[in-house]
Amino acid sequence: MINPLLEIAEVSVGQHYYWKLGNFELHGQVLITTWVVIAILLALSLLGNSNLKPTPDGLQNFTEYITEYIRDLAKTQIGEEDYVKWVPFIGTLFLFIFVSNWSGALLPYHIIEIPNGELAAPTNDINTTVALALLTSISYFYAGISKKGLGYFKRYISPAAFLLPINVLEDFTKPVSLSFRLFGNILADELVVGVLVSLVPLIVPIPIMLLGVFTSAVQALVFATLAGAYIGEAVEDHH
Amino acid sequence: MLPLGHGGFGINTNIFETNLINLAAVIGIVVSFVGNNLNALLEDRRKTILSNLEEANQRAIEAQEKLQNAKTQLELSKKKAQEIRDEGVSRASNEIQTVVSQHEIRLASLEDFKNETVQFYQQKAFKEAYVYVVSRIMSRVRERLNNGLDSTYHVIVNNFYVSKFTEFKPKSIS
Numbered sequence: 001m002i003n004p005l006l007e008i009a010e011v012s013v014g015q016h017y018y019w020k021l022g023n024f025e026l027h028g029q030v031l032i033t034t035w036v037v038i039a040i041l042l043a044l045s046l047l048g049n050s051n052l053k054p055t056p057d058g059l060q061n062f063t064e065y066i067t068e069y070i071r072d073l074a075k076t077q078i079g080e081e082d083y084v085k086w087v088p089f090i091g092t093l094f095l096f097i098f099v100s101n102w103s104g105a106l107l108p109y110h111i112i113e114i115p116n117g118e119l120a121a122p123t124n125d126i127n128t129t130v131a132l133a134l135l136t137s138i139s140y141f142y143a144g145i146s147k148k149g150l151g152y153f154k155r156y157i158s159p160a161a162f163l164l165p166i167n168v169l170e171d172f173t174k175p176v177s178l179s180f181r182l183f184g185n186i187l188a189d190e191l192v193v194g195v196l197v198s199l200v201p202l203i204v205p206i207p208i209m210l211l212g213v214f215t216s217a218v219q220a221l222v223f224a225t226l227a228g229a230y231i232g233e234a235v236e237d238h239h
Numbered sequence: 240m241l242p243l244g245h246g247g248f249g250i251n252t253n254i255f256e257t258n259l260i261n262l263a264a265v266i267g268i269v270v271s272f273v274g275n276n277l278n279a280l281l282e283d284r285r286k287t288i289l290s291n292l293e294e295a296n297q298r299a300i301e302a303q304e305k306l307q308n309a310k311t312q313l314e315l316s317k318k319k320a321q322e323i324r325d326e327g328v329s330r331a332s333n334e335i336q337t338v339v340s341q342h343e344i345r346l347a348s349l350e351d352f353k354n355e356t357v358q359f360y361q362q363k364a365f366k367e368a369y370v371y372v373v374s375r376i377m378s379r380v381r382e383r384l385n386n387g388l389d390s391t392y393h394v395i396v397n398n399f400y401v402s403k404f405t406e407f408k409p410k411s412i413s
Contacts (some may be wrong), residue, residue, distance in 0.1 A: 115247055
C-alpha cells in the first residue's frame with residue numbers, strides 16, 4: 001500500500017526531469033528555472049537602464065544602488081588597485097545566486113507540474129553550485145597568474161615551505177566548501193519547508209520560510225564575498 | 240519503485256500541496272518589510288544625489304560670479320596703476336622744471352654777486368690808486384714846498400696872492 005503521505009508530500013529529492021543532449025543527460029528542471037532567473041535579471045537591467053538620466057529615479061535608482069553595493073563589496077575584498085575589472089564577475093555571482101535562491105523561495109513553482117521531479121531554486125542542484133565554485137576557482141587562478149605570472153606559485157611556499165601541502169589542499173577545499181555550503185543551505189531549507197508543509201500545511205511553516213528567505217540572501221552574499229576574498233588573496237602583494 | 244511523478248505537464252490545483260497560502264503570507268511579509276526599507280534607502284540616495292548636484296551647480300555659479308568680480312577688480316586696478324604712473328611722470332617733470340628754474344635764479348644771483356664784487360674791488364683798486372697818486376703828489380708838493388721854498392720864492396708867491404686879492408676885492412663889491 002502506498003503511504004498516503006507520499007501522495008501529498010511532493011518533495012522529490014533525487015528525482016529529475018531528464019533531457020537528453022547527445023550522450024548526456026541534463027537536469028531539465030534546473031535548466032528551466034535557471035532560464036527563469038536569467039529572464040528576471042535581463043528584464044530588470046533592461047527596464048532599469050534603458051533610459052538613463054542624470055538624476056536617478058525609480059528602477060534606475062535601484063539598479064545603480066545595486067551596482068554601487070557590488071562595487072563596494074569588490075573593493076573591500078580585492079583592494080583598490082585591481083577591483084574594477086572583477087566587479088562584473090562578482091556581481092554576476094551575487095545577483096545570480098541571490099535571484100535564484102529567492103525565486104526558489106518565493107515563486108509559486110509548485111503550481112506547475114512537470115513529468116518528473118519539481119521546479120525549485122536552481123541552486124538546489126549540486127551541479128549548479130559546483131559550476132559556480134569551479135568558475136570561482138578558475139577565476140582566482142587567472143587573477144593571480146595574470147597579475148604575477150609564474151611568481152604566483154610562490155604563495156604555496158610562503159610564509160614557510162612546510163606549509164606547501166596545506167596550501168595545495170586549500171586549492172581543493174575552496175571549491176568544495178563553496179559549492180557544498182550553498183547547495184546544502186538551499187536544499188536543506190527546501191526539504192525542511194517541504195516536510196513541514198506535509199505535516200502542518202498552514203501557518204507553522206511560515207517562520208521557517210522567512211528564515212529560508214533570510215539565509216538564502218546571506219548565502220548569496222557569502223558566496224560573492226568569498227569569491228572576492230580568494231581573488232583578493234591571489235592578487236595581493238606580499239607583506 | 241514508488242510511482243512518483245505525473246508523466247506529463249499540468250497545473251497543480253491542490254492548494255495545500257502548492258503551499259500557496261503560506262507563500263502568499265511570506266511574500267506579503269517580505270515585500271512589505273524589504274520594500275519599505277528599500278524604498279526609504281532609495282529615496283535617501285536620490286535626495287542625496289539631487290542635493291549634491293544642486294550644490295555643485297550652486298558652487299559653479301558662485302565661482303563664476305567670483306571670477307567676474309575678480310576680473311572687474313583687475314581692470315580697475317590696472318586703470319589706477321596707469322593713472323598713478325602718469326601722475327608720477329608729470330610730477331617728476333614738474334619737479335625737474337622747478338629745480339632747473341631755481342638753478343637758473345641762483346646762477347643769475349651768483350652772476351650779479353660776482354659782478355658786484357668785481358666792481359667793488361675795481362673801485363677799491365681805483366680808490367687806492369687815486370689815494371696813492373694824490374699822496375705822491377702831495378708829498379712831492381710838500382717836498383717842493385719844503386725844499387724849494389726859499390725866501391725869494393716865498394716873497395714871489397706872497398706878492399702873487401696879494402695881487403690876486405687886490406684884483407678880487409673890487410669885483411665882489413660891485
